[in-house]
Amino acid sequence: MAAQNGEAKRTKVPMRVLVTGGTGLVGQAIHRVVQEDPCEDEEWIFVSSKDADLTDPAATQALFERHQPTHVIHLAAMVGGLFRNLKYNLDFWRNNIRINDNVLHLAYENGVRKCVSCLSTCIFPDKTTYPIDETMVHNGPPHDSNFGYSYAKRMIDVQNRAYYVQHGCKFTSVIPTNVFGPHDNFNLEDGHVVPGLVHKVYTAKRDNKPLTVWGTGSPRRQFIYSYDLARLMVWVLKDYQEVDPIILSVGEEDEISIKECAELVVDAMDFKGEVIFDTTKSDGQFKKTASNAKLRKYLPDFRFTPIKQALKETCDWFTENYDTARK
Numbered sequence: 178m179a180a181q182n183g184e185a186k187r188t189k190v191p192m193r194v195l196v197t198g199g200t201g202l203v204g205q206a207i208h209r210v211v212q213e214d215p216c217e218d219e220e221w222i223f224v225s226s227k228d229a230d231l232t233d234p235a236a237t238q239a240l241f242e243r244h245q246p247t248h249v250i251h252l253a254a255m256v257g258g259l260f261r262n263l264k265y266n267l268d269f270w271r272n273n274i275r276i277n278d279n280v281l282h283l284a285y286e287n288g289v290r291k292c293v294s295c296l297s298t299c300i301f302p303d304k305t306t307y308p309i310d311e312t313m314v315h316n317g318p319p320h321d322s323n324f325g326y327s328y329a330k331r332m333i334d335v336q337n338r339a340y341y342v343q344h345g346c347k348f349t350s351v352i353p354t355n356v357f358g359p360h361d362n363f364n365l366e367d368g369h370v371v372p373g374l375v376h377k378v379y380t381a382k383r384d385n386k387p388l389t390v391w392g393t394g395s396p397r398r399q400f401i402y403s404y405d406l407a408r409l410m411v412w413v414l415k416d417y418q419e420v421d422p423i424i425l426s427v428g429e430e431d432e433i434s435i436k437e438c439a440e441l442v443v444d445a446m447d448f449k450g451e452v453i454f455d456t457t458k459s460d461g462q463f464k465k466t467a468s469n470a471k472l473r474k475y476l477p478d479f480r481f482t483p484i485k486q487a488l489k490e491t492c493d494w495f496t497e498n499y500d501t502a503r504k
């Protein structure tokens with residue numbers, strides 16, 4: 178996606194934010210949030226792999242030279258569901274290490290004032306106590322299924338600390354729980370829980386067939402709406418001063434079961450057919466409860482969109498954009 182403002186403004190703009198991964202689920206949500214509340218002295222630039230392949234140092238350097246950002250939100254990553262992770266752990270490791278090293282080092286070389294990168298709650302140690310908090314990222318091996326992705330993500334935190342200690346850089350990271358919203362990847366084979374359910378309910382309704390949910394429906398998850406995450410990430414960019422990561426999540430009390438989530442999607446789509454839980458399929462981890470106490474210490478009054486409303490908006494978006502949505 179091209180820069181939003183022209184070359185002429187470049188020298189006058191005090192804050193020029195480069196968003197890598199700007200065409201993805203989270204990037205598109207940040208795009209909408211900053212469009213809804215524009216600031217005159219800010220320029221936001223949203224880029225995708227078509228603007229630069231960030232695994233390539235020369236292409237990354239050219240991107241930074243072209244846009245000369247003062248701030249970076251770094252979202253670009255090789256991401257995927259369980260089966261893609263299981264199959265391509267090496268690719269997840271190598272591609273993400275390259276992308277992150279290129280972006281962080283060019284941010285340093287170009288004097289970027291603040292860089293916010295994205296970790297994930299799925300990179301935490303497999304064997305842990307609950308709730309998970311920010312101090313536990315490096316406490317033990319991640320789950321076997323996605324160790325390539327997880328270790329590459331964890332190294333962002335190591336690099337942030339090293340850039341701070343050696344060069345005083347203000348590079349930090351956020352740790353979102355399961356994100357969902359418009360522009361998600363709704364692929365049935367390889368998507369995440371919510372977009373997978375939305376797509377399944379859509380086709381079950383269209384084809385007048387029962388809905389089959391994989392597993393017992395009892396595992397519990399915290400879901401964050403992409404627009405809430407976007408608003409929080411803009412706050413982190415502007416106001417959060419720590420190098421240590423911060424978990425961006427709804428509270429422990431807002432964790433819901435997959436069954437409850439499926440029922441909300443069924444209601445939102447007005448699906449009247451039969452719902453079957455295929456208990457021969459694996460449930461995955463029962464829970465991964467994360468604490469948002471640190472976030473609440475900073476922003477006690479932040480209001481998350483109620484999950485019912487957020488899921489309804491996501492279902493409506495998918496229905497309206499069925500032909501072009503990522504499936």
Ligand SMILES: NC(=O)c1ccc[n+]([C@@H]2O[C@H](COP(=O)([O-])OP(=O)(O)OC[C@H]3O[C@@H](n4cnc5c(N)ncnc54)[C@H](OP(=O)(O)O)[C@@H]3O)[C@@H](O)[C@H]2O)c1
Pocket residue numbers: 197198199200201202203204224225226227229230231232251252253254255256276295296297298352353354355356357360361362369
């Ligand atoms: N989705 C979740 O539930 C979740 C949860 C926790 C953390 N996160 C993290 O949040 C961040 C954003 O995730 P998302 O769900 O928004 O991902 P997404 O929708 O899959 O988008 C990924 C973005 O990264 C870009 N990208 C991928 N490989 C690239 C490369 N080699 N060079 C340049 N750009 C590249 C893609 O560009 P193209 O469009 O051109 O392919 C796209 O803009 C990621 O760092 C992810 O790890 C996501």
